[in-house]
Amino acid sequence: MNERILRVLEFNKIIEQLKENAATSLGQDAAAHVKPATDFDRVLEMHEETDEAAQIVRLNEAIPLGGVVDIRANLKRSVIGSMLTTTECLDVANTIYGGRRVKDFIEKLEMDLPILKAQVEQIVPLRELEQEIKNCIDDHGRVMDSASQKLRGLRSSIRTFESRVRDKLDNYTKTNSNMLSDAIVTIRNDRYVLPVKQEYRGSIGGIVHDQSASGQTLFMEPKAVVDLNNQLQEATIKEKQEIERILQALTVQIASQETYLQENVSVLASIDFIFSRAKLGNKMKAAKPKMNNRGIIKMQQARHPLIPVDEVVANDVEIGESYTSIVITGPNTGGKTVTLKMVGLCTLMAQSGLQIPALDGCELAVFNDVFADIGDEQSIEQNLSTFSSHMTNIVNIIEDVDDQSLVLLDELGSGTDPQEGAALAMALLDEVISRDARVIATTHYPELKAYGYNREQVVNASVEFDVETLQPTYRLLLGVPGRSNAFEISKRLGLNDTIIDRAKGLIGVDSKGVDNMIASLEKAQLGAEHDYQQAHDTLLDSEKLKEQLEKEWHNFEGQREALFKKAEEKAEKALTNAREEAELIVDEIRKMKTNAGLKEHEWIEAKKMLEEAQPNLSKKQQDKVKKPSPSNTELYPGDEINLLTINQKGTVLEKIDKNEYLVQVGIMKVKVKRKDLQFIGKQKQVVERPLATVKGSSYHVSTELDLRGERYEDALLKLEKYVDDALLAGYPKVSIIHGKGTGALRKGVQEFVKKHPGIASARQGTMGEGGSGVTVIAFA
Template structure:
């Protein structure tokens, strides 16, 4: 990526925020070197890494990165034979311990973290080296007596000499207090001394090591302690030599494990980098984007990452599928440039493994290059040098742009004659779009409003302006070009109505029509958005009610089955008891010796009837349920149904598929899902009407024909056949979708319609029907 573009889109400010989230100097180093990647596999890997760390944050947990320091320079010195300081050795031990803490923490989490767990598996514990260092150096960086027996002995002799020196000097302070400036024992040049008054120098005798600023006090080492001080200094030297030996030995042990330590530091720095990305995403209330390499960008409620959440106005943005270019028009300070930078900066963030401030489900593309020509659009000093600067950037962009590029133009063509600037802007856009790049451009030129209508892959957009408050709302309106609002603003500010009316009279008819069309589009979009929100609420409530009814119906069926089972069990017990009693009576009668003669076959028949007297309630109930379910789910030709989506009655004509039916509603035939049909009643056997089809109408003719993308001759042939099929199907009207494009196909459709004898009239589509891209036909 070009460094100039990173600066223009303020990517370094994102890096600054990310550095503040890193816990270690190693992680901060990773952040400082962060660049957007152009490889989709690498970008997807980084996004997965960030998402795993975000999962940890969502659990209200945090990776323990405390105590980890950047020991790479120390490792290099140990590798070439250098002796590390106590602080450096302690940093190595603390980093080993910190790495083990991170490894244990991530390994113990009961969530799916395949990448992070794979990373920490590569961390080497090195517990023995850590213990060796900790046995020699305490938490304050001092080499302990236990580091070696020799050091213990040396320090014991040091304490002994110090005690003897202090004892002798304290004797001087007690017996010669008049000769001393103060009765204390102090140190000068690492030797114990006492403060002697100048006039008593000869009386005390010994070595002078220092004097006060006034010269009245001398810091003297009396002759009696010179020898003891010499022994003490010798012991200090031995202590230093032993400490150097211990540190040299520890440095050697560290050098032996330097390869593993480098590996640990690298992994820990990368984990800190990943964790910092997740922390920043959490701070921004960001979401993980789905990445693609088709140039598709889809973001709902996207926010500029550098504007505070409570101040920024979120916007929806989409590019790369239905259209590859957006031309944003509107007044200054309306938010055009902010939108431009927001999309560009979010793209760079996503390609760097960062989550973006938008709703879940957002999608962004991996571009090989992001180009931007964004200047100071607020300046009124548009002169030749400014124009030349813009053109230099644009020339460089055109040289390098291709289908893998994302181009951002701010105030394209500004800084020169408006007529020439608008023409130049359109030519530049044509060239960049022809290369297959995705483009977002802002402009003041009204000529570019028409440009969005005349190009298939281009769509207009604008930033909304509230005429009542005379303030921009910063909302982006896709599909609607901006209008000037000059007359409304002037009127609100108190300009004489006569002057405004005179000005309106001077505006051309075409300009008025365009402004009226734009105003209508704005109103339609606002109304559609409100309707959508209300419909969405109703849908959610309906789904909730539907789920509740399903749950209650299931509970009802379960309860009914239990009641049937209990009734069957009760009846079975009663019959079993009756059977047993009857068997006893039969046996008694058989044994009776009487004159009554009963034939054997009659006994056998009676017993068989008794055995067969067994209830089959569950089986009958199950059968009933199966038939009922089948009858409820399956519809047949002639059934009267209610279309739930439009609240209309209809009649089933035929079953199209397992879950779809063709239904007659008035003069229309529509295909409906089974879930959207409610059975109202079934016809009597004699009332079922045979379903007829119209030969030559392809059985089911749609009420609209889409000719976009067809060749002129092929389109007219399809149109002729479709009109015949629609007449046979009995439709009163149909819609022909021909698009706007160059207008050739639209003219061909309209010429055909005028000359057809069975077509009564035709008109362009209304706002909600597709506008001038659709022709609606009424049959005679």
């Protein structure tokens, strides 16, 4: 983008606001160098970055960038071998720590942040280097005693020498205070001295290091402390050398990690810049724009980014689909230029990854160039008039404009003869429009009002003016050209009606007709906007009512489900009690079967039918059951069916012919027509040992039951069911595998066998059958 265009549209002020929202000098530097991008994919990526950061900003989450500084200059110095200072080393450690905090902060957020999380993955923690620096330098930038054993020893010696020197000098201040200007110990040239009066110079003796301005006081080092001061100086020099050695070693370590540190700094600069864009968007109450590369701009309630929210007037702007050019007419100070700058500045912001001060759903295009001729740029030095200045800019624009350009022209054709200016303005617009550029132009010329009606790609627009208050409202009216308000304004200001009527008579009939048409259009547009607002309010009320009804319906559904569940639980409990009572009755009748001549398998079958009689109460459970197939589905042996005539489940044994099957229901085998059978599902396939067919029965059950690994209660329940099934199958004997273990399960099996009336005898398995881990039972 041309630097002059960025300046004219005041993009530099947006940059300043970006810098204010950056948390580090790295982010400020990135903001200072921002330029609108022209690559469509890059613009989309920047908006995704900003949107991710905006999600965090909206939650009032503050990214921890404290301590992060720009260490790039320090890294360059370390690489070329220059020793870093303690402050510079500490900046490196703090930046490493800050980077790690940012990495942890982003990674721990339970949000969908693919771009930010991918960026922080590139941050290398470098904990060892950070710890090494922190072990040597404290938070105030002082090398600590613990940095090395030698430094610790030297500083201990320095403290000893200082103490001894002070003790000797303190004795002087006590015993010879009359010879001193002040009873204190001070330092000159890094040596401890006393302030001695001039006349007592010989009495004290020693080396003079300095004197006062008056010459009456000499700062002397007594002979008694010269050797101690020399030893102190020697230790201090060694301390300085050791500190330099430590800093040099740290510098080498920093230089060895220069690549990783540069990458960390780059990532942190990018993240701070992204968050500065999100923070600025939040302050502007901005929205993420939908970007396109088709030259389409659609903004509802768009505001100029640099005008305070409580002062700016929001406007709707649309260009690029039905028309490619807008010609705005109207009086001065009405807001035409503000509208031009708003569209241009919002475009530059959008192409820089910034959100736009407009309603959600706004749409902007990515242009290769934004051209603008706005304001009076006449130059006395270059001997250029206002018209010449405008034409110079327009000539440059015409040279480069194409279908990927946005052109903003303020007061097109002004500064010269009105007729020539209007003709020139129309010719220039024709040229730019012919290149399929997007154009927004402002003008005073009434001839351009008709121009907008005679071109398919052009639409008229104006800025509203309130004649009652004699003030512009700054509202943009698309589709309505501006009209002159000179007569109304003059009348409001007190001009005589006779003069105004005479002036009206002097203007042409065509001009009157155009003004009347414009007035009618304005009235129609205002009415349409009012109707739209009412419809919009009604829509909002309807949506609110819909949400309320949906919420109440949801609550009703929940209450109904709760009542159903409560009723089902109550019914289930009643059924359980009834089943338990039925079991007791069956057991009592079984005990009397000998006297009554009843058969065991009949009671077992009755018991099974009792279990199957329980209904499926829960609607949700019924929904999970597979719906039965239609009555024309072909059945195969083993399929589970429902005999509709008696509403009982059974199994298909064989197919007799096309419409008749042999089925088993309980202990009965019957021939049934296909229309009376309802398919339920395929029988579960269980891999068992070869099945025995006893006494002509085809009831399928294994001749063994393995109870190993089962809990005691579960095992006895399985045993009871298995014995019933074996009796129905007609087996003479079966084997119960219970294992040896503790013997508890074996004992339980044996007690069950003794009590069961259908079991004639039981024995322990032989060596070939499993020994004491198996019980073989024979049926009566």
